[in-house]
Amino acid sequence: MTCSSPILITGAAQRLGKAAALWFADQGYPVIISYRSDHHDLSEFHQKGIITLQADFSTPEGISDFIHHLKQQTSSLRAVIHNASDWLPDSSDMEQMSEGFTRLFNIHMLAPYLINQQCQPLLLASDGPRDIVHMTDAVVSKGSRKHGAYVATKAGLESLTQSFAAMFAPQIRVNAIAPALIMFNEDDDDAYKAKALKKSALQTEPGADVITRTLDYILNNPYLTGVVIPVEGGRSVV
Known part of the structure; x- marks a missing residue:
C-alpha cells in the first residue's frame, strides 16, 4: 500500500511506537515520528526514510514547538497516532505530586488535544482516509493503587476520543486502543513476569505485533469512529 501523506506517530523511538513506525514504512507509508x-x-x-523530530510534550512550549516543526515537514497527514506516554508513580510529597500530575496531563492530554486541533487542516489536506488514534490503557477501567495520576490522564485521553470523534466527523475518524501487558522491559525479573502474566486470561506476552495489527485494522476500517478497542488478553474476565 502506498500513500503520499505521512503517518505521524508520537513517542515512537522504541517499543510499540517503533514497531508500528517501521511496519508502516515497510507498507509504503511515509512516516514521521517524535x-x-x-x-x-x-x-x-x-534508513527507511522516516522523519524524526525531537519533542518534549511535558510543557505547553514543547508541544507548540513540535507542532511548528511538524508543519515545516509536511502539508498533509494520513493519520496521527498518539503513542507518547510517561509512567510516573504517585508520590506522597505534595510538590512532586503536583509536578508529576502536570507532566502526565501535558503528555497524555494536552499534547493530543493541541496536536489534534492544529493538525486537523493537515489531515483534511490528505485526499484519502484520515484517522486519529489515541493509545490509552486498559487499566483505565479498573484504576490503580499506585499510579492514580497516570490512570486519570489516560482516562482523560480516552474521553477525548469520543469528543474528537464527534467534532471531526465525518471527515476524520477518531478511535483509541487500550492495551494492557504487551511487552516486558529488559530489567523485569521472573517473579514480576509471572505475577503480571496471571492478570490476564490468556497469560501471555503477545509482543508489539498485536498493536500494529490493531492500528492497521483501525486505519483500514471505514465505519469505525469514537470507539476504544481493548487489547488486553482477557484481563476484564479474570
Whole structure:
C-alpha cells in the first residue's frame, strides 16, 4: 500500500511506537515520528526514510514547538497516532505530586488535544482516509493503587476520543486502543513476569505485533469512529 501523506506517530523511538513506525514504512507509508530523548539510535528510522523530530510534550512550549516543526515537514497527514506516554508513580510529597500530575496531563492530554486541533487542516489536506488514534490503557477501567495520576490522564485521553470523534466527523475518524501487558522491559525479573502474566486470561506476552495489527485494522476500517478497542488478553474476565 502506498500513500503520499505521512503517518505521524508520537513517542515512537522504541517499543510499540517503533514497531508500528517501521511496519508502516515497510507498507509504503511515509512516516514521521517524535522522540523525547537524544540518546536513542535513530539510524534504523533514517534508513527507511522516516522523519524524526525531537519533542518534549511535558510543557505547553514543547508541544507548540513540535507542532511548528511538524508543519515545516509536511502539508498533509494520513493519520496521527498518539503513542507518547510517561509512567510516573504517585508520590506522597505534595510538590512532586503536583509536578508529576502536570507532566502526565501535558503528555497524555494536552499534547493530543493541541496536536489534534492544529493538525486537523493537515489531515483534511490528505485526499484519502484520515484517522486519529489515541493509545490509552486498559487499566483505565479498573484504576490503580499506585499510579492514580497516570490512570486519570489516560482516562482523560480516552474521553477525548469520543469528543474528537464527534467534532471531526465525518471527515476524520477518531478511535483509541487500550492495551494492557504487551511487552516486558529488559530489567523485569521472573517473579514480576509471572505475577503480571496471571492478570490476564490468556497469560501471555503477545509482543508489539498485536498493536500494529490493531492500528492497521483501525486505519483500514471505514465505519469505525469514537470507539476504544481493548487489547488486553482477557484481563476484564479474570
